[in-house]
Amino acid sequence: MALPDKVAMSAAEVQAFIEQVFEQATHIRIEETAPGFSRCRLPFDTRHLRPGGTISGPSMFQLADCGLYAMILSTLGPIALAVTTNLNINFLRKPAPRDLIAECRALKFGRRLVIGEVSLFSADDPELVAHATGTYSIPPG
Incomplete structure (x- = not known):
C-alpha cells in the first residue's frame, strides 16, 4: 500500500484521540505527524527514572510503542483497534534525565501489517539512546 499524500490526522487530532482511547x-x-511519520515527546518526570538517574527501559518502550501508534493514526486515521504484534528495542546508551523524543517512520505499510522504526533520543542531544522496530496489526475494514 502506498502512503497517502496528506496526513489523515494532525498531531492535535492524534493527541485528542489517544486521550480518548489510550489513557x-x-x-x-x-508533536508532529505526516504520512508514515510521527514525532512524540515523553516529558521529563522523576517517575520515569530508574536507579542511576536515567530514564527507565519501560518508559522508553512505552514511548516507542505510542509513537508507532501515532504514526499509524496520522497515516490511516482513527483506528482504535490497531495493535502491536511485535516490538523490539535496542538500548544504545544511557538517556539523560530530561525529555525523551521519539521519531517514528514507516518502513512498510501493508493492508494488514505496518512495520516501522523508532529513533529515541534525549531532548537537545542528537545521539540515539535507543532504536526500536515494531509491527502493528491493522484490523480489517
Missing part, C-alpha cells in the same frame, strides 16, 4: 499514554505529547 495510559496521555502523558506522551504528539
